[in-house]
Amino acid sequence: MVTINNLSFSYGRKEVLSGISLSLKEGRIIGLLGENGVGKTTLLTLLCGLKAPASGEILTDGRHPFDRQPSLLSDQFYLPDEVTPLRMTAAAFGRSRAGFWPNFTMEKYSELLQELEVNPNDRMDQMSSGQLKKTWIALGLACHVKYYYMDEPTNGLDIPSKAQFRKLLARETAGDSVVVLSTHQVRDLEDIIDTLVILEARSVAVNATLDTIGKAFRFEYTDTVSPSSLYNEMVPGGIIQVLPNPEGLESKVNIEAFFNALHRNREAVLNLLK
């Protein structure tokens, strides 16, 4: 489990995260959302140990990520938004990393490359950005680690690859994994996310499971706007609106609509979530 206690971080004088506390439990696929510049990537890099907290602490199974202990590094995988195009083939890339992660196998890596339609003999520095990203995704998923931190994992992927990514992520991550996906492309990932963490200026606005959100709000596709609508938007075929859900009716959470409802009606949304 990842526990974040009173975490703060600044770039010079600009404070990005201030006094954040939350816990990321096992078996969750967490969508980390927020507007540009609120600190999503900063939080991810703090979680994986690329940055040190200015104050407060992060504990991953009782260890500080910034200590960068091999035992923790071999239990986590960080996929940055922009990945490195190394001067080697995808197959050589896998072989070069084999052994660092105890659960990694070349067979699984090759299988994942095949499923993601990446030619293992293609050189990484000659790949398109999407192919390159898929190569790194294949490596990460073949590592079978407990903690995944992925920054915009679907950026650059074509439509079939996005679906394939969702399928593989759900299939290859263990039941006790903690997967944190920072993204603006919520539609790409809303079928697999089960917990939402929404960052706003310097703090966490929402940390709730989709179950909780689904119980508090109703997501309705209609032709008319309800007076109690917290957010509504014209979409092809009607209007999607977010409504309070006092009756506890079931509906599929539309993450993008929920995010916009929070943006538009912050106090009302947060009160309903309480």
Add this chain to the structure above:
Amino acid sequence: MSDTFNFQRFGRYFRFDLARMWRNNTKTAVLLGCGTVLTVLLVGLAGLLLDFHWHTANDPFRFIGFVIALCVLELLMAKTYGFITDRKNGSDFLMIPASTLEKWVSMMLVCLVVIPVLFFATYMLVDGFVCTVLPAAGRPLFSWFGDAIQASSDGFKELNASLAGQQIPLQYSLSSIIVPSIISFWGYSLYFLLCGLLFKRHKILNAILVMMGLSLVFSLVLPHLLPNIAEHLEGMNEKEAMLYADGFLNVTILIGGLIAALLAVVCYVRLRKIAH
């Protein structure tokens, strides 16, 4: 398994690091190793331009070429691990499951042993080949170095050295030549390596500028801190002067060694604290 140092994990990481070094620096190493070819071409072209005759670079020219290649090698140390300050490449490096100590030891071995040995071997091989093909180029450099090592390993030799304007019959041995040379090489290598880890851009230029600044400061400060050697030597007989010079040399080696060790430690601290 220890989180500080594990030999099996270190072996794996070292192989990984060597492969990366090989992949990224082979072209540069080959080019540097061909320094003699470059020297022969440059001297030959200069001859053609000046007096329309081809002049084959002889021993002194080729030795100067070797020294220049060595200096370029030192400068390039700033680039060898410079990728660590880059967010993309540096993050990948930091996230590889090996401890900071293992990464640091590997870095030291690559920069202080593997690269210099590869460079020296390549240079001597190419130089030997050039001297075989072009007899006018003179003796291969490795035979010069071989002779020097042979001569100094025979025991203590006398060398007329000039210290603070006084001629001193200084004794020297193999270790008193090789050890300071290696320490000096390591010191400069570590300095440029550290600059590569500290500066995000213009690594070599910044390293040179800082070195110039430090040299200026030391040249102003050191004369006031160091003892006046000429004053000390005055009134000493030849044997006393020899012992004094020997002691002075040992202190210089010690200080050089301490500076190199300090630079290596700072490299470790930088690796430990680097953030992206």
